[in-house]
Amino acid sequence: MDSGKQSLPPSVELDDPRAEQRRHVARLYGEAVGIIDALRIQSWSEGGLTIAQLRLLWVLREDDGLPVGALAEHLGVNPSTITGHIDRLVKQGLVRREEDAIDRRIVRNYLTDDGRVVVGAVLQVAGTHIINILKRLTPDELDRLERALSDLNRAAVEQRRDAQG
Numbered sequence: 431m432d433s434g435k436q437s438l439p440p441s442v443e444l445d446d447p448r449a450e451q452r453r454h455v456a457r458l459y460g461e462a463v464g465i466i467d468a469l470r471i472q473s474w475s476e477g478g479l480t481i482a483q484l485r486l487l488w489v490l491r492e493d494d495g496l497p498v499g500a501l502a503e504h505l506g507v508n509p510s511t512i513t514g515h516i517d518r519l520v521k522q523g524l525v526r527r528e529e530d531a532i533d534r535r536i537v538r539n540y541l542t543d544d545g546r547v548v549v550g551a552v553l554q555v556a557g558t559h560i561i562n563i564l565k566r567l568t569p570d571e572l573d574r575l576e577r578a579l580s581d582l583n584r585a586a587v588e589q590r591r592d593a594q595g
Contacts, residue, residue, distance in 0.1 A: 469559040478522075482515050484552065487524065487541065491549050495538040497530075524548055 446452075471481065479487075489504050490496065498516060502509040516539055519525040524545035530536035541549065564572060 466560065466563065469556075479548070479552075480515075482511075483519055486512070486515055486519065487545060487549050487552075490525065490539060490541045490545070494540050497536050497538055501539065519545070 485505060486501060489501060493504075496504070498509045498512045501516075502512045505512070516525055516527070520527060522544075524542055526540050526542050527537050528540060530538055564575075567575065
């Protein structure tokens with residue numbers, strides 16, 4: 431029978447007195463991200479892009495010129511999945527393909543100027559949504575959130591570093 435509680439991940443110790451609080455904070459975080467993501471997804475879909483296409487544009491924004499295989503590895507999907515999305519982005523004029531200057535067997539994918547504009551617009555809309563939400567906080571609440579998110583980001587960086595060895 432489901433008691434409404436989520437089970438603990440294996441990394442959480444059963445005798446940890448803060449385990450319940452961490453689960454509660456994780457649920458709150460998930461709820462906040464879900465609400466904010468719903469607003470962002472709405473603005474993205476109004477632009478005619480799918481989440482998968484936006485993820486590709488985001489990756490190319492950070493690491494322009496990746497071939498399909500590297501994009502697939504970065505996103506954890508099969509290269510054939512990426513190819514169809516890149517085809518559509520090329521047709522939309524948001525991505526261009528170029529042969530690698532050294533190895534012509536490699537085709538690199540780059541954001542076009544229009545692709546950069548689209549990514550910038552999505553970031554601006556998403557930023558506006560977040561700012562409007564943050565405006566509803568009192569100065570004390572905003573200060574606490576700033577400290578908490580700084581702490582969360584630090585812990586996430588440490589976790590990523592530890593996971594990489």
